[in-house]
Amino acid sequence: MEEFDLTTREGRFKHFGSVDPVEGTKPKNKEDMADLQNSRKDFLFEVDSVGINNLTYPVVIGDFQSVGNFELATSLEKDEKGINMSRLIESLETVNSNGVPLNFDTIKELLTRLRDRMKQNSAELTVDGKWFFNKPSPGTGLDAIANADVVYSAEFDGEKFTRKQFGMTAQVTTLCPCSKEISEYSAHNQRGNVKVLIDIDDSVELPETYKEDLYEVLEINASSQLYPILKRTDEKMVTERAYENPRFVEDLIRLVAYDLVELDWVKGFELECRNEESIHQHDAFSRLKYQK
Known part of the structure; x- marks a missing residue:
């Protein structure tokens, strides 16, 4: 068995099985290499993407x-x-x-x-x-960073957009109307997720505040909002607001949809609301599609 100088890295590599490079016959300079991507002949189909x-x-x-x-x-x-x-x-x-x-x-x-x-x-x-933004607590006004998931999707063909979409997922609080109605006290609530993908009307100027405007639509229609920081007075405001505004997942999706239809830069949308149920092992959801 060949012995290697283990005090060198090369020797240690060879001790563990490394071998010298093969000289080979293929070209090493770019200008001498075959350019398969640029081959031209009938390849049967045009590819969309x-x-x-x-x-x-x-x-x-x-x-x-x-x-x-x-x-x-x-x-x-x-x-x-x-x-x-x-x-x-x-x-x-x-x-x-x-x-x-x-x-x-x-x-x-x-x-x-x-x-x-x-x-x-x-x-x-x-x-x-993730879009990060400042979101003060509702009563005490303490600044803190909140976030929402966003997505941009677009296709440009010729000299114009053939697809121009913006999406967002916001988290909210929902309180069950049925639970409030039948219980002597309290009502179960949970965190909800509101997800939308907007088809943007490229003939209408997109407002600079489109992210803020959409975020407001998604959360204002829920029972209450989520905040990074809540002091006791803030928590009282948030929980009481939820109790005052019970929402089924079906209620939430219809209220959000109405506000989206009112936005002139929205051409259409796909909307989903999902509640992470606090008294079930499953989630509850609703979906809605709309084109103007």
């Missing part, structure tokens, strides 16, 4: 840096074998400014660069992350 997903990347949502989970893709012509996927990351880097600002102006810029750089007809993006 091809790209990468589960990409973790820094983003800026509102006033705070956050982390986004990206899916980036383009179309692919029938006579092209593949896309150069490294260019997806390279394009994303061009809009990175200590994090990608998540707004539709930046998204439009990114999708235009993706489409042009890949020489395709369309490009698309979906990214989700």
Whole structure:
């Protein structure tokens, strides 16, 4: 058995089975390598979307840096074998400014660069992350950071958006109307999740406060709101408000839907409300779709 000098890293590596590189015959310079992605012939079908997903990347949502989970893709012509996927990351880097600002102006810029750089007809993006914002306690006004999950999804074809969506999930409090009605005292309540995906009307100017406006719609229709910090006087306000505003999950989804229909920049939506029931092992949910 060959002996190796274990005082060196190379010797230790070989002792554990590493071998010297094979010289090989394949080219080492890029200009000499085969470019399979750019092969041209009849590949049977045009592909709607091809790209990468589960990409973790820094983003800026509102006033705070956050982390986004990206899916980036383009179309692919029938006579092209593949896309150069490294260019997806390279394009994303061009809009990175200590994090990608998540707004539709930046998204439009990114999708235009993706489409042009890949020489395709369309490009698309979906990214989700956490939006952090200040939410003072209701009575004492103590500042603290709250959060909601948000998602941006868009497709740019030619010179216009063919899909422009914004989604949000907010947590709320719901108090059971039936429990309040039948019980001598108290009523069971639970944390609810209100999730919506909005189809944005691109012919209407999106207000600067669209995130705040949507968050208010999702939580104001619930029995009560959630807060990062509550002192005793705040807690009294929150629990009494919940008791004054009992909501079935069916009530909540209808009230939220009415307010969404009233927003002129909303073209349509998919809405789900889910209660993490406090007296059952299951959740209760309701879903609703609407197009103007």
